[in-house]
Amino acid sequence: MTVNVNIDNKTVFRAMAVIVGFILTLVAIYATRQSLVLIGVAFFLALALNPPVQLIASKIPGHSRGAATASAYFLVLSAVSLLIYLSVPPLISQTNSFIDNFPEYAQELKTGDNFAANIVQEFDLQQRVDDLQTSLSSEQITAASGPIVSFLQRISSSLVSVLTVLVLTFFMLVEGPKWKEKFWDLQPKANRKRRQKLASQMYKVVTGYVNGQLFVASIAGVSTLIMLGLMNLVGFSIPFVLPLSAIVAVLGLIPLIGATIGASIVVMVSLFSSTTAAIIMAVFFVIYQQVENNAIQPIVQSKSVNMSPLLIFLTAIIGVNVAGLLGAIVAIPIAASAKVVVSDYLNHRKKHA
16 A cells, blocks of 8 residues: 655745754854853852852942942952952962972882782782883972962963953843843743742742852861861871862762772871771761761751652762763752753642543
């Protein structure tokens, strides 16, 4: 049996237009991906800063969003500047000290009697240690601040991007309420209330997760700093206290896997002091992560994300592969917001079935 299918020219052209439009959209997104990343970062910063801006605006005369945003910016930048002032000089000093004293560390690894030295000797890694010592002694890092200066130079090269994000965040905070009103005015009245409720749920998910994760990461960094300080007070001499604490805090922003990676780095560095110090730090992190997972995280996040651990883990992995640390941080609230939208759609469809 022969079946004839007739498609008019209008349908063909419409399908071709859709395909071409889709391709052009992908090309445009790829071409502007860096700008879109900056806009996305600014958007999440605006969401995170919006609650304190609203609080400040409600307390000051005139309830000015601009003045409230400027005040919040001043407080945040002051805190960041103080953190940099307190951490960068010791970071440079301790890094240079590590480079200067590396020959002693290398000799200890080759001939010592501790866990790290036993690993080096058992797997015949002495030549690798010698090669690393040679590279650390080369002219590439004999400058005053070595790799830290190079790192700071890379940060300085991104100053334009940082300023762009700050400016975008400022205007989003100031003009956000006006844009939100215009957006809702364009929505049909029949669906406006439902969509406003949906947007409110998504906002709570994002702000709750971002602010909660920042708080949890700060607790991890401060706890590590206190523990390392106590270890040095009793005579273990673990190096790089501030840098290691900062690493734990930053990696703590990555859900599920970040804390484990940070703990592993601290334990490995502790081996340079002694096997006992590494064991104590490992026990500390095991206990701390149990407290964090069973007490701190549930209290701080308060089910704001409402996602299973497996889904969070998969989302974090995808985020890391797409955009590194930033991707891991923003992937969870994005997935949680999508879950809110899907759940609302299914519930709405079920009611009208």
